[in-house]
Amino acid sequence: MQQRRVAITGIGLVSPYGGDLADFFSHLMAGESAIRHLLTEDLPRPLSIPFVSCPTFDPESALGKPLASMMDRFAQLGMAAAFAAWDDCGLPRITDDSAVRDGWGVAWGTALGGTLAYEKGYRELWQKGRERLSPLSVLLGMNNAANAHISIQLGLGGVSMSHTVACASSAIAIGEAFRRVRSGEATVMVTGGSDVPQAYGVARAWEALRVMAPGDADTSPAACRPFASNRRGLVLGEGGAALVLEDWEHAVARGARIHGEIVGYGTSCDHTHLVRPEAAGQIRALNATLADAGLTADDIDYINAHGTATAEGDPVEVAALKAVFGERAARLPVSATKSMHGHLLGAAGAIEAIATVLALREQAVLPTANLAGQIDPACVGVDHVTAGRRGVPLRAALSNSFAFGGSNAVLAFRRVP
Amino acid sequence: MDSIALIRDFLKDRLGVEAEKIVPEAALADLGVDSLMMLELMFEFEDHFGIKLSPDLKPPRTVGEMVSQMDQLISEKKD
Numbered sequence: 001m002q003q004r005r006v007a008i009t010g011i012g013l014v015s016p017y018g019g020d021l022a023d024f025f026s027h028l029m030a031g032e033s034a035i036r037h038l039l040t041e042d043l044p045r046p047l048s049i050p051f052v053s054c055p056t057f058d059p060e061s062a063l064g065k066p067l068a069s070m071m072d073r074f075a076q077l078g079m080a081a082a083f084a085a086w087d088d089c090g091l092p093r094i095t096d097d098s099a100v101r102d103g104w105g106v107a108w109g110t111a112l113g114g115t116l117a118y119e120k121g122y123r124e125l126w127q128k129g130r131e132r133l134s135p136l137s138v139l140l141g142m143n144n145a146a147n148a149h150i151s152i153q154l155g156l157g158g159v160s161m162s163h164t165v166a167c168a169s170s171a172i173a174i175g176e177a178f179r180r181v182r183s184g185e186a187t188v189m190v191t192g193g194s195d196v197p198q199a200y201g202v203a204r205a206w207e208a209l210r211v212m213a214p215g216d217a218d219t220s221p222a223a224c225r226p227f228a229s230n231r232r233g234l235v236l237g238e239g240g241a242a243l244v245l246e247d248w249e250h251a252v253a254r255g256a257r258i259h260g261e262i263v264g265y266g267t268s269c270d271h272t273h274l275v276r277p278e279a280a281g282q283i284r285a286l287n288a289t290l291a292d293a294g295l296t297a298d299d300i301d302y303i304n305a306h307g308t309a310t311a312e313g314d315p316v317e318v319a320a321l322k323a324v325f326g327e328r329a330a331r332l333p334v335s336a337t338k339s340m341h342g343h344l345l346g347a348a349g350a351i352e353a354i355a356t357v358l359a360l361r362e363q364a365v366l367p368t369a370n371l372a373g374q375i376d377p378a379c380v381g382v383d384h385v386t387a388g389r390r391g392v393p394l395r396a397a398l399s400n401s402f403a404f405g406g407s408n409a410v411l412a413f414r415r416v417p
Numbered sequence: 418m419d420s421i422a423l424i425r426d427f428l429k430d431r432l433g434v435e436a437e438k439i440v441p442e443a444a445l446a447d448l449g450v451d452s453l454m455m456l457e458l459m460f461e462f463e464d465h466f467g468i469k470l471s472p473d474l475k476p477p478r479t480v481g482e483m484v485s486q487m488d489q490l491i492s493e494k495k496d
Contacts, residue, residue, distance in 0.1 A: 065433035066449055132464070135456040 006181045007251040007258045008413075010190075010244025011354050012084025014077050016237060016341055018056035021088075025358045029388035031369045033340045035235050037220040042200045043127070049203060050215035050223035052237025052342030071140065071149060072117040074110055077240030077347075078146030078194030079153065082106075085190065085242035086154055090256055098155050105158030105186050106147040107177035109170025109193030111346035112202060113143030113162070119199045146194055158186050164346070167306070169193055171349025171401035171409035174243065175265030178411075181245045188250070192242030195346040206236060209275075211310050224343075226307035226336035227314050227384055228374035234308040237342030241350035243357075260357040261414045263396070264293025270406030277313055277402055282320035285408035286398070290324075293412040295396055297325045300332065300412075302365055302397040303382075304356040307336020308343055315378040317400065322381045333392075335385040339369035349401040353411055356399040360415040365389040418465070420484040420491070427461055441481030448480075458483075466491050 015024040016034035027034070038051035059068035059076040062083070068076055086093060095101060117140035124130045139145065144162040151160040159180070163173040170193025177191035197203060206212050213233040215223035224235040251258055266288025270281030290296060306317055314336075322329045337355050344351055359366050365385050372386035396414045403409075418426070421439065428434040432449045439448065450458060459470050468490045477483035 060433075066431070069431045070453070132460075135460055136453065139453070 003182050004184050005248035006178055006262050007246045007248045007256070008243055008260045008262055008357055009246045009251050009256040009258055010085035010089030011259055011357065012081045012086070012088055013241040013351060013354060014054045014057050014080050014239055016052045016054050016239060021358070025362065028337055028340055028355060028366050029364060031340065031367045031387065033221040033224070033369055035221050035223055035340070035342055037215060037217040038198065040198070040200070047198070047200065047203050049207070050213055050220035050235045051198065052235065052239070054238055070136070072114040072145060073196045073238070074112065074114060074116065074194050075146040075149055077196070077238065078108060078110070078192070078242070079149050081192055081194065081240035081242040082150045082190050083153070085192070085244050089244040089246070093154060095155060101155050102157035103186050104156045104188040105180065106150045106156055106160045107173040107180070107189060107191045108147035108150065108162045109165070109173035109346045109349060110143055110146060110162055110195050111164060111166050111169050112195050112197060112199065113164065114141030114145055115199045115202055116196050117141040119201055150190055154190065156190065165407045165409070166403035166405055167343065167345055167348055168401040168403035168407050168409040169346035169349065170241070171353070171399065171411055172267065174262070174349060174353055174411055175267065175409055177245050178262050178265050181247055187247045189245045190242060191245060192240070192350040193347040194240035195344055196238045197236040197345050198238060203236065212236070213309065222370045224309050224339045225370040225374065226305070226309040226339050226368050227318070227376055227379040228371050229376040230374055231309040231311070231314065231376070233310055234338070235342045237344050239341070239344045239347045239351060241347050241354050243350065243353065258416050260360050261416055262411065263414045264289045264295065264412030266292050266410050268408045270408070272406060274406065275404050277316045278406065279316050279320040279323060281406055282317060282400070282402055282408050283323050285410045286320060286324045289398060289410040289412050295412060297328055299396050300325070300398055301394040302356070302359055303332060303334045304352050304359070304366070304397065304399040305334050305336045306400040306402040307338055307368065309336070309338065313402070314376070317402065318379045318381055329382050332382050333365045333385050334382040335366050335368040337366055339371070349399070349409065349411070352399050352401070356397050357413050360394050360397055360413055363390070363392055363394055365392050365394070420487040421480065423461060423465055424458070424480060424483065427458055431457070439480055441479065441484065443480045444478060445480060445483065462487050466494070468494050
């Protein structure tokens with residue numbers, strides 16, 4: 001079958017800044033961090049970490065009480081983001097002709113799924129001494145809860161699946177959704193990801209890995225410093241981010257606004273170590289994506305890096321970019337927006353895909369916060385963007401997601417003039 | 418708390434249903450109680466009143482049916 005072009009017609013997220021998409025983008029362009037100090041009331045020892053929350057997100061007002069009460073927070077964030085993306089694409093939530101949507105589907109990314117729901121259950125059993133759990137616990141906790149709710153709410157009768165690939169979960173979800181639309185199998189796919197890493201056991205486990213940046217109320221906003229010599233590690237965050245991918249001709253025929261085009265998707269596995277990244281694996285994913293997109297290194301004008309601000313990860317990513325882009329690497333704008341919106345784990349690929357598509361649409365390069373004057377000598381060799389740049393002619397861009405487990409996924413996007 | 422108060426609290430908390438709609442003749446399905454919510458509501462009764470609902474219990478159709486079923490089980494437990 002002839003390959004279809006794939007339009008991005010809907011973008012939606014639950015913004016950690018509390019505003020809409022334009023507000024999200026302008027905060028990122030200004031280098032403003034959404035990272036704050038999180039102090040919980042957990043027993044026996046509260047969490048006290050830099051974190052990105054969505055404090056203004058009210059599930060009941062976003063979803064209505066009956067729907068919100070059937071969901072764990074990861075599904076609430078996912079559903080709210082999906083509704084926002086769907087409304088943005090201009091299609092009605094409910095259709096009279098439901099058969100049209102029989103082949104439309106959802107591919108969702110989440111690393112943790114309903115971990116918070118399970119954790120609540122453990123607390124009931126072990127801390128409060130209860131013997132039984134609510135019958136809804138299973139349905140709140142299952143990893144495919146978000147995509148299932150999205151399919152139900154939007155009447156999508158095709159595939160409804162979740163992808164759990166650590167930090168690459170939603171990049172892979174978007175890539176798999178892209179392939180379904182490109183092949184003609186689905187006319188429309190809702191995709192993205194959501195996660196809530198503030199589960200007590202999850203956050204404590206990440207702390208034990210010694211990859212989390214420290215910070216208090218004063219220092220937390222600048223706690224995440226990718227590519228900087230004074231970087232101390234990553235900052236986790238909660239969130240939900242969604243895109244609507246649509247067959248190009250279908251989008252044009254209905255007069256939809258097209259934000260950008262998704263043109264390539266490549267994956268690889270380092271197959272060497274669970275957590276130590278390997279440039280060779282990342283290079284394979286980058287090259288596979290360029291080949292899939294029919295692009296060359298010379299066509300790429302911006303890279304949204306994985307850039308988590310860990311000691312090991314950042315130099316390896318820069319080495320991979322230098323290997324793929326050669327002499328051009330020194331002039332290739334690269335930024336790690338995790339410095340501002342944090343690491344959303346299973347939603348990271350999706351929020352960064354949105355940042356990349358908006359950068360192309362707005363012809364503006366997003367910065368890495370906290371990097372000016374601090375670039376690590378081990379990370380030099382690309383054009384590190386330390387302040388937002390406007391009015392830059394960007395043709396195409398890549399978004400990198402490199403996960404624990406060695407799973408790599410890269411997405412390629414093209415500007416639609 | 419009596420049975421109807423528990424149903425009122427539950428439906429207000431979970432589904433945002435106003436208390437005055439929860440009258441004996443109201444059909445539970447019309448109030449938004451589907452099979453999953455019914456499981457959850459039964460769980461609340463078991464939890465709150467320390468009763469055990471048989472797996473064979475016929476799901477009540479109206480608020481009134483549920484109240485009389487539950488009141489029956491609660492009084493049996495007291496005996």
